Amino acid sequence: MYYSSILPDIIRLADEASEKVLHIYQSDFKVNYKEDQSPITAADMASHDIIVKGLRRISRDIPILSEEGAQASWEERKHWRRFWLIDPIDGTKDFTQRTGEFTVNIAMIEDGEPVLGVVTAPALKEAFWGIKGEGAHMRDRTGRTHRIRVAEPRESLRVVASKNHLNDETRAFIDTLGPHEMVQAGSSLKLCRIAEGHADIYPRMGPTCEWDTAAAHAVLLAAGGKVQTLDGEPLTYGKEDVLNPFFIAAGNWYF
Ligand SMILES: Nc1ncnc2c1ncn2[C@@H]1O[C@H](COP(=O)(O)O)[C@@H](OP(=O)(O)O)[C@H]1O
Numbered sequence: 001m002y003y004s005s006i007l008p009d010i011i012r013l014a015d016e017a018s019e020k021v022l023h024i025y026q027s028d029f030k031v032n033y034k035e036d037q038s039p040i041t042a043a044d045m046a047s048h049d050i051i052v053k054g055l056r057r058i059s060r061d062i063p064i065l066s067e068e069g070a071q072a073s074w075e076e077r078k079h080w081r082r083f084w085l086i087d088p089i090d091g092t093k094d095f096t097q098r099t100g101e102f103t104v105n106i107a108m109i110e111d112g113e114p115v116l117g118v119v120t121a122p123a124l125k126e127a128f129w130g131i132k133g134e135g136a137h138m139r140d141r142t143g144r145t146h147r148i149r150v151a152e153p154r155e156s157l158r159v160v161a162s163k164n165h166l167n168d169e170t171r172a173f174i175d176t177l178g179p180h181e182m183v184q185a186g187s188s189l190k191l192c193r194i195a196e197g198h199a200d201i202y203p204r205m206g207p208t209c210e211w212d213t214a215a216a217h218a219v220l221l222a223a224g225g226k227v228q229t230l231d232g233e234p235l236t237y238g239k240e241d242v243l244n245p246f247f248i249a250a251g252n253w254y255f
């Protein structure tokens with residue numbers, strides 16, 4: 001109940017951040033590089049500032065972990081039962097390469113599980129949201145909102161994988177799937193494509209951080225899907241190491 005009452009505010013906040021991000025995307029923006037050599041632009045920080053300010057207004061006491069913020073120590077984080085986990089822009093590479101396949105991501109984590117998620121793709125004019133146990137929705141580029149659900153099992157799987165990080169291990173896994181077709185999607189949109197039934201499986205035998213997956217993971221859970229580690233355990237959040245283990249995302253029927 002609580003989550004559905006704040007959801008409209010979170011969607012509005014993601015839309016506000018998206019508008020700003022799109023404005024920068026359409027300008028002649030500058031690309032800088034972080035210590036780990038990953039790209040960053042003014043859009044990452046602008047989106048971070050809008051979301052953090054908005055979340056503080058909506059829920060004063062709930063801590064926030066953002067890819068672009070000063071991150072609390074594990075000593076502090078280990079006591080968080082509930083927190084906001086945000087990626088102001090996932091797919092910064094797609095942003096700088098102007099593929100349009102980048103997203104703004106806001107998730108609520110409770111006891112290690114993503115219970116609410118909002119993902120927007122500003123350049124594609126798409127938005128996705130979901131709440132645990134309450135279903136998932138998308139707003140398409142015409143502005144129409146409809147309920148989404150993972151696709152039914154099928155013989156030839158539609159596989160979605162990173163084009164920027166498609167490594168040998170992921171390729172080897174895809175080869176075990178038999179006849180399949182590849183679906184292209186950047187950033188957290190890969191999880192959203194499964195949630196809306198346009199793809200069936202997303203193997204990620206490569207690194208991601210908690211903020212990259214949390215919001216779209218919540219959408220996928222609400223749409224009848226799952227994200228599991230290679231040990232068959234659910235992917236969880238609020239870990240000491242913010243790096244996720246390798247995972248497979250798909251509709252529940254796959255596992
Ligand atoms: N070596 C690494 N360590 C941690 N995260 C990595 C990584 N390589 C890629 N990623 C994550 O994968 C995301 C991009 O995934 P994809 O290739 O599927 O679009 C990046 O998100 P950001 O763009 O938010 O930095 C980044 O966080």
Ligand SMILES: [Mg+2]
Pocket residue numbers: 067087089090091211212
């Ligand atoms: Mg990211």
